[in-house]
Amino acid sequence: MANVTFKGNPVTLLGNEVKVGEKAPAFTVLANDLSEVTLEDSKGKVRLISVVPSIDTGVCEQQTRRFNEEAATLDNVQVLTVSVDLPFAQKRWCAAEGIENLQTLSDHRDLSFGKNYGVAIEELRLLARSIFVVDSSDTIVHVEYVPEVTTHPDYDAALEAARKAK
Template identity: 45%
Template sequence: MATVTLKGNTIETSGELPKIGSKAPDFKLTANDLSIKTLNDFKGSKIVLNIFPSVDTGTCAQSVREFNKQASALENTKVLCISRDLPFAHARFCGAEGLDNVISLSDFKNGSFGKDYGLDFVSGPLEGLHSRCVIVLDENGVVTHTEQVSEIVDEPNYKEALKAL
């Protein structure tokens, strides 16, 4: 179990992020067109998993914008923006912002992604949502970088995540 804070107040997650060097757990997430995407759908590409509580918060929205900007220059890399928001919220946000270099995915159906990756909140006012994390995978789905952002209102370290690519 990891401990993070929300404006200084302690919140716990369900576990620990996958270990560097380990194979990332598979997942089934819902895309904006309501299709199901799995880790295998992105095989052969480097992957940045930008995980956050909700696209309707300022910091989460900024992380999607920043990764969208950075992703346009990345070769053979997909940025997956993942939360428990409905796919409709992801589509609305990315459409209104003109963001087309990231792939929005939702864990709304059963939250299994958050549980399998050990990053869903199990206490506090955001219980049931995902914590703010970045996980980078190589072309074979092996974890090369993780960051569990310790203060939820802070942005992730984009530079370190992109350096891991």
């Protein structure tokens, strides 16, 4: 399992760590209108999945803004941001910040994504900051479990993986 800390303190991640080359695990999360969204819904596209603990915090805001800007330049790539924030909070935040090029998804209901991708933080009921790139045939082609939840991911590596994926 990935060794992850939150503000320097080790945390327990629930679920199994996913690795490059594996089939992407299925998940069910909620869109801002409370409809269910699954991995299957974006089949045939490359998915860049940006995972943040809470959209209303500094690093999470910056990460989401960065991928929103980059999403406009990516062909056949769907950018998804997953957190445990309520769908209503995600919708309000996106409207206030002008986020239009990516989809925010809530894993608050049952941590389906968090547990299936090994990023649910047991002690906090938040998701650990991470990035996953899934190709159009549902294979994981890039994984980053950010070692310290309060720091930024490697944006360039994730974007390069998304651009190269088919």
